[in-house]
Amino acid sequence: MDRAIEQTVLEIxxxxxxxxxxDVREQSGVALEIKNAAxxxxxxxxxxxxxxxxxxxxxxxxxxxxDMDISEEDVIFNLSPDFNPAPLGEEWLRLVTEWYDTGKIPxxxxxxxxxxxxxxxxxxxxxxxxxxxxxDDLIAGPAEKQKDMEVDKLVEISRRTANDQQNMESGxxxxxxx
Numbered sequence: 269m270d271r272a273i274e275q276t277v278l279e280i281x282x283x284x285x286x287x288x289x290x291d292v293r294e295q296s297g298v299a300l301e302i303k304n305a306a307x308x309x310x311x312x313x314x315x316x317x318x319x320x321x322x323x324x325x326x327x328x329x330x331x332x333x334x335d336m337d338i339s340e341e342d343v344i345f346n347l348s349p350d351f352n353p354a355p356l357g358e359e360w361l362r363l364v365t366e367w368y369d370t371g372k373i374p375x376x377x378x379x380x381x382x383x384x385x386x387x388x389x390x391x392x393x394x395x396x397x398x399x400x401x402x403x404d405d406l407i408a409g410p411a412e413k414q415k416d417m418e419v420d421k422l423v424e425i426s427r428r429t430a431n432d433q434q435n436m437e438s439g440x441x442x443x444x445x446x
Contacts (some may be wrong), residue, residue, distance in 0.1 A: 319347045361387070 323345045329338055330343070368378040375394070382388045401407060 315347050319345055
């Protein structure tokens with residue numbers, strides 16, 4: 269029995285050494301990503317599940333200790349907020365942006381995806397950023413403002429065109445009268 273236990277411990281140790289030893293064979297980043305995809309997916313799932321459970325525990329503890337009535341959505345807890353199971357590439361970023369533009373995901377989810385993939389800083393505050401954008405005269409601003417500016421330009425161009433036509437007509441009628 270002792271011998272079986274000792275052999276099992278040795279086998280576990282050998283497996284651990286193999287897992288921790290760097291693989292010195294030449295492999296591309298894509299090959300390594302494919303090789304480690306299963307572990308990465310498991311870690312991502314574990315990260316999300318533990319974060320959800322911890323959020324529930326923290327909510328319960330706060331409600332119990334301070335006699336409050338907050339919901340789990342009010343508590344933000346991520347075991348590893350920068351865990352990046354599959355970094356966004358150019359195509360994924362376009363896809364996520366399209367989802368946001370078409371209203372398939374809310375702005376908060378869109379911003380969370382950008383934060384978790386280090387596209388925007390993790391301490392990004394959307395309200396402050398919107399206010400800064402509205403106050404900055406050097407940038408075009410939000411899409412609504414840009415559309416309003418384009419409509420105003422079109423209205424101004426149509427007014428000028430109408431005035432030019434009236435001037436031409438009045439000038440041509442004065443030429444025919446004189």
